[in-house]
Amino acid sequence: MTKIAFIGLGNMGGPMAANLIKAGHSLQVFDLMQSAMATLAQAGAKACDSAIEAATGVDVVITMLPAGKHVRGLYLGNGATQGLIEVVNPGTLLIDCSTIDAGSARTVAEAAAAKGLEFIDAPVSGGTAGAAAGTLTFICGGTDSAFERAKLVLANMGVNIFHAGGPGAGQVAKICNNMLLSVLMVGTSEALSLGMDNGLDPKVLSDIIKVSSGGNWTLEKYNPCPGVMENVPSSKGYQGGFMVDLMVKDLGLSQEAALASQSSTPMGALARSLYVSHARAGNGKRDFSSIFEQFAKSEEK
Ligand code: NAD
DSSP states (O other), X not given: OOEEEEEOOSTTXXXXXXXXXXXXXXXXXXXXXXXXXXXXXXXXOEEOSSHHXXXXXXXXXXXXXXXXXXXXXXXXXXXXXXXXXHHSOTTOEEEEOSOOOHHHHHHHHHHHHXXXXXXXXOOEESHHHHHHHTOEEEEEESOHHHHHHHHHHHTTXXXXXXXXXXXXXXXXXXXXXXXXXXXXXXXXXXXXXXXXXXXXXXHHHHHHHHTSTTOXXXXXXXXXXXXXXXXXXXXXXXXXXXXXXXXXXXXXXXXHHXXXXXXXXXXXXXXXXXXXXXXXXXXXXXXXXXXXXXXXXXXXX
């Protein structure tokens, strides 16, 4: 049994923390939202009044927060509040599973190393269903020794655990993945809408493309057309899942990385533009598969 602090219990962090409890670990949890802690407390976690309280006296700290500023603020502190790297026990392993910019991940890793602590970036893929089922893919960046230690804990929440490279490498791999995912989601949405506009049943069309050369993850696991697949956000009014605002954040990160490395990413740039205008139309808090509505005829929305 490992003593673990889990901070950030949202759509992803909540079910991930629940799987650690099921695996027999002892959890101290914290989230800014009291309601997010209640479910975990019922499952046996200790709900704490602050991140610092949660991270005190544990072997491993795991964070699952929205963006880089939250991760930097929590680990490094911000004026009034101490950073977690100041308060954890010597030898505590720090694992950040959020999707953030690689620069922030490297900054925190360096500050942690200066205190003799190991920090690993371990963003995930697999969505809320993967988080609940414990089948996430973890994409890690950090030293070999941090990776070996992290693997033991991450195996309770996922099945594929990759070591992409040194600090920040997990984040680079993750934004490449999400840029491609956004392109696939937009492409799948426009293809299904084209078929429907021309008289096809979206379920039949999805079954055809799934096993044809246009097959992809969004059709297999996350169909954007309402009613085609059960238990996905499109069949629940696009609630839960992966928010448009978070996809906009990730596409911004991929475009910043592309600018810095002078890479050509025209499809990613277009997908970012489409998702930004979708968010500006009031869809920021809905699941990212709701981009389908940009293509569907109004009676299909
Ligand atoms: P979410 O908004 O549902 O959860 C984030 C949680 O962090 C919230 O409960 C919020 O209250 C909490 N929080 C924010 N600042 C905090 C702080 N300083 N201290 C404590 N708690 C704080 O987001 P999510 O969907 O769970 O995503 C989390 C991260 O995982 C993001 O970086 C996202 O890009 C990434 N991600 C999400 C998915 C998905 O399908 N939802 C998939 C892969 C990766």
